[in-house]
Amino acid sequence: MADQYAGTDLGEQPPAPPPLPVLRWAEPPEGPVVVLLDQTRLPAEEVETVCTDVPALVRAIQTLAVRGAPLLGIAGAYGVALAAARGFDVDAAATQLAEARPTAVNLAHGVRRALDAHRAATDKGATPEEAATAALTEARRLHTEDAEASATMATAGLALLDELLPGGSHRVLTHCNTGALVSGGEGTAFAVVLAAHRAGRLRRLWVDETRPLMQGARLTAYEAARNGLPYTLLTDNAAGSLFAAGEVDAVLVGADRVTADGSVANKIGTYPLAVLAKYHHVPFIVVAPATTIDPRTPDGAATEIEHRPGSEVTQFTAPTPGATAGTGTAGGTPLAPLGTQAYNPAFDVTPPELVTALVTEAGVVSPVTRGGIEELCARSRQVTIS
Template sequence: MADQQAQTGEDIRPTDIPAIRWEEPPEGPVLVLLDQTRLPAEEVELVCTDASALVEAIRSLAVRGAPLLGIAGAYGVALAAVRGFDVDEAAKALQSARPTAVNLSVGVRRAQSAHRAALARSGEPEDAAAAALAAARALHREDAEASVRMAEHGLALLDELLPGGGHRILTHCNTGSLVSGGEGTAFAVALHAHRAGRLRRLWVDETRPLLQGARLTAYEAARSGMSYTLLTDNAAGSLFAAGEVDAVLIGADRIAADGSVANKVGSYPLAVLARYHHVPLIVVAPVTTVDPDTPDGAAIEVEQRPGYEVTEVTVPQGAAAGAVGGVPVAPLGTQAYNPAFDVTPPELVTAIVTEEGAVSPVTAEGLAELFERSRRATVD
């Protein structure tokens, strides 16, 4: 396994640094990731030369977010193939890196299937590796295109639900370009509203315990010139009570066949608050996040993260001091409950917005129809 870091130059703006890219230096192909554990303090890239390095990057959340995990998984299979490693072994390791995010498995299977098909046709490992890489690049491109369409569909729905513009949107976790081949999912809708002059305020949940909202969404909002305000997760209730939220926009890591949505822990309480205060809650995710093989929310495997993420406050400290530093906030030996996600039932979701359009009300039948429509469009 080889894994190295390279710090970006000070003259490079954040928008110049993609979350993921494939490169082919003289020493061999590599997958380059923007290390999200180091943001916003510094922009540092990880260079992965094999699937093992990528698995570690996924588990440590250096690369994260459902759509981006799918892209990373596909590139990981291609990396194993191009460098002559066991592709099936790499695919198995990648798929198990984070169990809740269905996009990761989708991306891995897509590149793995392309590799197997090409190998069966020609018997040449080089052809199979090229096919896996082509599949990864196609998924990367499709996700960027899907991001544009989700933003358009999402803003159209917002304008329909909230005529007059001036939207005050509350979001949770991070759903922008750091999780996507394009400009994101839920964040992309808010960004589209901002560019259209129809975003009054973006409320950003801190997103405990790893602060993806404070570290990453605020970072993206600032660089985009958006009007945003950061709040602790437990302040959301008072914000709703004051009538300061017009809509809640979140992403998803897995959407079950019945419309149950697994997203970053803290999403379900927002859904309950939104329903009580008659505020629409909109989930924005690509069709690849819909998993027809998962029947309902109870069948979604929820990843359990290490307890130290709760008992310590993790803060980026800079390259010289190491990637992160943990400051204890609980007595030694304290047990912690740390699910990475929670599940919101479909009756609390106003709409699910995908690149193929919106489903509202959210029903199994509506999702199945959308999924089939997307499948036919892909085949055509």
């Protein structure tokens, strides 16, 4: 396949863009708030959403104004700190946050860390203000740790790519969005791609559109363009022809949960890519922080899969300047007859035998086995076998 199919070649690399203001804590005179870049408005416009309480943050999580497994953990931690700082019921807030999206294990992890810090301070006789500060300090610590993990994964992932694909002209296919929009740093799988680009070893990034909510088309393409990457967007069902043409050297994806046996829950459409990669002898690499590993979930079959509104499939709602984040239940363009039922799982599960390697900040597991996952968890500072 020649480069007449190439979507975007941006020539010489421009200066690195400023960091995306994805999530931040702010303290205006009216009281502390969590400020989010509203991802439902991208790429049309960069607009921030201000959450003054936990219900607002939960809505932002459920409507995907804030999304991505690592970032959800950070948001959850800041949400606990917000409840504490504003004098709300911290335990109730933690429960609401942890249950906002059930598949992404990082969300509950972040909530738990901030809640444990708050409880520990309270148990030591801290005032409510001091306990709130303890929760905020832990949220900030998690934010920093995730940025550091992102950088480590980028380095490890690029080294693995170079080992698997000698020659240094990588054509990488990715699915959904795994960049700065999901992370305290530059992302997970996208951070590896960005490292390859900066090293002059990325020939092309193939971007799956990622139906039905188009996170690839809206968000990954946005980040690729912002960073000057050579990228091409494709419909999800064109991936097979791309593999058949020999145009994919590796698949790099993120994860929302990795179970004890190494099964990977990720954005719907990931599993078919793993099957295609296996058939075509293409490495299939998962990049995720160690907090994404959930040793309490024994295997893929035990993973709780979130199902979203059918209207996301039966209607199309494009980002519109001035629009309000929502679940796509109103205001969309009909794609199917009125009353059509839709099957709309947010995630699918890829079995470990289809995964070439799992890259984390605590190390790389390859092949991906239960024993390898246990060893990785034992090395990690953040995940322990319970």
